Amino acid sequence: MSAAAPDAAARSVDHAPPALEHAQSAAQAGLVACRVCRLLSRPARLANPGNCPRCGARLASRRPHSIQYTWALVIAAAICYVPANVLPVLTTTAFGSTESDTIMGGVIFLWVSGSWPLALIVFVASVMIPLGKLVALAYLLVTTQRGSVRNSHHRTRIYYVVELVGRWSMLDVFVDAFIVALVQLQPLMSVEPGLGVAFFMTVVVLTMLAAQSFDPRLIWDAGDDKDLRHA
Amino acid sequence: MEIVACPDCDLLQSIPPLPPGGKARCARCSETLAIERVDALDRPLALTVAAAVAFVVANTTPLLGLSAVGREASTTIMGGAYEMWLQGSELTAVMVAFCAVIAPAAHIAFLLTVLLAVRRPPAPRWVGEMLRSAHLLQPWSMTEVMMLGILVALVKLAELATVIPGIGIYAAGAFIALLSAVLVTFDSREVWKRVEWAVGTPPERAAGEAALQGDR
Numbered sequence: 483m484s485a486a487a488p489d490a491a492a493r494s495v496d497h498a499p500p501a502l503e504h505a506q507s508a509a510q511a512g513l514v515a516c517r518v519c520r521l522l523s524r525p526a527r528l529a530n531p532g533n534c535p536r537c538g539a540r541l542a543s544r545r546p547h548s549i550q551y552t553w554a555l556v557i558a559a560a561i562c563y564v565p566a567n568v569l570p571v572l573t574t575t576a577f578g579s580t581e582s583d584t585i586m587g588g589v590i591f592l593w594v595s596g597s598w599p600l601a602l603i604v605f606v607a608s609v610m611i612p613l614g615k616l617v618a619l620a621y622l623l624v625t626t627q628r629g630s631v632r633n634s635h636h637r638t639r640i641y642y643v644v645e646l647v648g649r650w651s652m653l654d655v656f657v658d659a660f661i662v663a664l665v666q667l668q669p670l671m672s673v674e675p676g677l678g679v680a681f682f683m684t685v686v687v688l689t690m691l692a693a694q695s696f697d698p699r700l701i702w703d704a705g706d707d708k709d710l711r712h713a
Numbered sequence: 714m715e716i717v718a719c720p721d722c723d724l725l726q727s728i729p730p731l732p733p734g735g736k737a738r739c740a741r742c743s744e745t746l747a748i749e750r751v752d753a754l755d756r757p758l759a760l761t762v763a764a765a766v767a768f769v770v771a772n773t774t775p776l777l778g779l780s781a782v783g784r785e786a787s788t789t790i791m792g793g794a795y796e797m798w799l800q801g802s803e804l805t806a807v808m809v810a811f812c813a814v815i816a817p818a819a820h821i822a823f824l825l826t827v828l829l830a831v832r833r834p835p836a837p838r839w840v841g842e843m844l845r846s847a848h849l850l851q852p853w854s855m856t857e858v859m860m861l862g863i864l865v866a867l868v869k870l871a872e873l874a875t876v877i878p879g880i881g882i883y884a885a886g887a888f889i890a891l892l893s894a895v896l897v898t899f900d901s902r903e904v905w906k907r908v909e910w911a912v913g914t915p916p917e918r919a920a921g922e923a924a925l926q927g928d929r
Contacts, residue, residue, distance in 0.1 A: 505740070508718035508725050513920055515718035518845045519905045522718055522725075524920045536910050537841040576873075588869070597868050604865060638721055638742050649855050652812060656793075656855075656862025659809045661869060662800055663793035664779040664786055671782060671873070675802040683805050690852065702722040702742070 507699070507706050514541045545697040549627060555692035556619050562684045563612060569678035571658050576671045584678060585609065585654055607653040608682070615651075615689045618644050622696060629704040641698045648693055651686045655679060715902075716920075717746060753900035758828040760898060764891035765821050771884035772814060777863065781874035789881060790814055790859070816853040817892075823847035824895065827904060834907035841908045844901065851896075857889045 508515050513522050516534035523541065525531035531541035545551075570582035583591065585608050592601035618640050625637060658679050665673040715728040719739040728737045731749035739746055771790065778787035788796070790813050798806035823843045830836045860882075867876050 505724055505726070507723035509723055511725055513718065513725070515720070515723070517720075518848075519841065519908075520717060520720065520902075521905075522716055522920045536905070536915075537845070537908070538838060539845065592865075592869065595872070600865050600868050603861070634722075635742060638744070642721075642744070645852075649852060650858055650861075652855055652858050653862050653865070655805060655809060656813070656859045657865045657869070659793045659797050659805070660777075660788070660863050660866040663788040663796040664777065664866070664870065665781075665874075666786055666796065667781060667784040670784070674800050675797055675805065679802055679805050683808050687808065694852070698721045699723040702724070706723075 507702065509543050509699075509703070510706055514543050516541060517545075544699060544703075545695060548695055548697040548700060549623060551695040552619060552692050553623055555688050555695060556616055556623070559612075559685050559688035559692065560616055562681045562688065563616070566678055566682035566685050567609070569681060570676035571654065571678040571682065572661060573674045573676055574665075574671075575674070582676060585682065588654070588657075604654060604657070607650050611647055611651040612685050612689060615644050615648055615693070619689070619692055619696065622701070626700045626704070631705040634701050634705060637701045638698055641693070641696065641701070645693050648686070648690045651689070652683070655683045655686070715747075719744065719746060747902060748900070750898055750900040750903070752898070753903040754828060754831065757824070757895050757899040758832075760891055760895045761821060761825045761828060764888055764895055765825055767884050767888035767891055768817060768821055771881050771888050772818075774881040774884065775879035776881035776885070777867070777879055778877035779870065779874050780877065787877075787879065790885075812853055812855040813859045816850050817856050817888075820847055820850040820854045821892070821895075823850070824899065828899075831904050831907040835909040836907055838909055841905070844904055844908075848901075854892075856885060856892070860885060860889060 508522060509528070512528060513524055514528070514531045515522050516537060516539055518539040519534060519537040521534055521536045523531070523535060525541065528543055531543065533539065534541050567585055570584050571588065573580060573582045575581075585604075589601050589605045589608070592598070592604060622637060622641060622644075625633075658675055662673050662675050665671055716725065717728060718725055719742060721744045722739060722742040724739060724741045726740055726746075728747050731737060731747065733749055733751045735749045736745055737747045738744065773789070775787040776789055776792075778785060791810065794806045794810035794813070796806075797803075797809060824847050827836075827840055827844045827847065830840045863882070870876060
C-alpha cells in the first residue's frame with residue numbers, strides 16, 4: 483500500500499466535501515466501470531476492454547459514437563417535429579359534420595372551454611418539452627464537441643432534467659388513443675386518429691433515444707484531460 | 714469500502730459506510746451514487762407482488778365507460794391500443810401498447826423474478842441479465858403518463874358524454890403508487906452482491922483500490 487494516497491471520497495450526508503486535487507476519473511486511471519453492474523475493472527487495453535467479469539456485459543469506457551448517434555437522433559426528431567404539429571391528430575365526425583384538430587388546436591379547445599390548467603399541461607408536455615429537449619441536447623452536443631470546460635455542473639443538471647422529463651411528452655399520444663378508443667359511437671359520433679399522432683410519437687421516441695445515447699461523462703472529460711476526447 | 718466511478722462524471726471515489734437511509738453523493742457533480750436502503754430485499758419484494766396484482770387487475774377490468782347519445786362504450790388499456798390499430802394508426806397502436814402495457818408488465822415481472830432469485834445467493838447469471846433488462850425498460854414504463862392522458866381525454870369528452878370510471882382505473886392508480894414505492898426501496902447494489910460472477914470468483918482486491926492508492 484502506497485503512503486501517498488490520492489483519494490476522493492463520496493460525500494455522505496454528514497461529511498464535509500473532500501479535496502479534489504488528486505482525484506481522477508476512471509478513464510484516466512485506466513479503469514472501466516461496467517454500465518450494467520457498475521463494477522470497476524482494469525482491462526488490458528482501454529480501447530477494447532472486453533466483457534465485465536461479474537455480469538458478462540460488454541465493457542466500454544464511454545458509450546461508443548455517442549456524439550454521432552445523438553446528433554443523428556436529434557436531427558431526425560427535429561425533422562419529424564414539423565409534421566407532428568402541422569398535421570391533424572384527431573378527426574371528429576359528429577352528426578354528419580367532420581372536424582380536424584392539430585395538437586395546438588386541442589390546446590386552444592381546452593383553454594377556450596375553461597380547463598386552462600389542462601391546456602397548460604398539454605401545451606407544456608406536447609410543445610415545450612419536445613422543443614426544450616431538442617434545444618438542450620443540441621446545446622450539450624455543441625459544448626461537448628468544442629471541449630468546453632465551463633458550466634459542467636449546469637450541463638449535467640440539464641442532461642438529468644432532459645432524461646427525467648422526456649417521457650411526459652408522450653402525454654398527447656395517450657390522450658388521442660383514449661379519445662379514439664372511447665368515442666366510437668357510429669353512426670352518430672366517432673373519432674379517427676390523424677397522421678400527426680404517428681409523427682409526434684416518433685419525435686418523443688427519437689428524443690428519448692437521443693438522451694439515452696448521449697454519454698454525460700463526456701461533459702467532464704474535457705476538463706480532466708484535453709486529449710481524452712471520445713467522439 | 715466500495716470503490717465506484719460516478720456514472721455521470723466518471724470520477725473515481727470510495728463510498729464510506731452509510732447509516733440506514735444515508736445517501737452518498739458524487740464529490741464532483743453531486744449526483745447520487747448510492748443510498749443505503751433499509752430492508753433491501755424483503756420490502757421491495759412485498760411491494761412488487763402487490764404492484765403485479767394491481768397491474769393485472771388494471772389490465773383485465775374495464776378502465777372507463779362512456780355514455781353518450783344513447784350509446785355506451787368502455788375500454789381497457791389494450792382496448793385503447795387496439796382501437797388505434799383498427800383506425801389505421803398501427804405504429805402508434807404498437808407504441809401505446811408497449812409503453813402502457815408491455816414495458817410495465819415486463820419491468821415488474823423481471824424485478825419480481827430477480828428479487829425472488831436472490832433470496833438464495835448466489836443467484837445464476839441470467840438474473841443479472843434480467844436486472845439489466847429491467848433497468849432498460851424502466852424509462853419506457855409510462856403508466857403515470859397514461860393516467861394523466863386519460864384525465865385530459867376525460868375533460869375533453871366531459872361536455873358530450875358521461876364518463877363512468879371502472880375498477881381498472883383505480884387499480885392503475887394503485888399500480889403507479891406501488892411501483893413508485895418499489896423503485897424507492899429497491900437496491901441494485903444488494904442484488905449484484907448476490908449474483909454469481911461470470912468469470913471465476915471475485916478477486917481479493919478490487920480494481921479501483923489500486924488506483925485510489927496510487928499504484929498503477
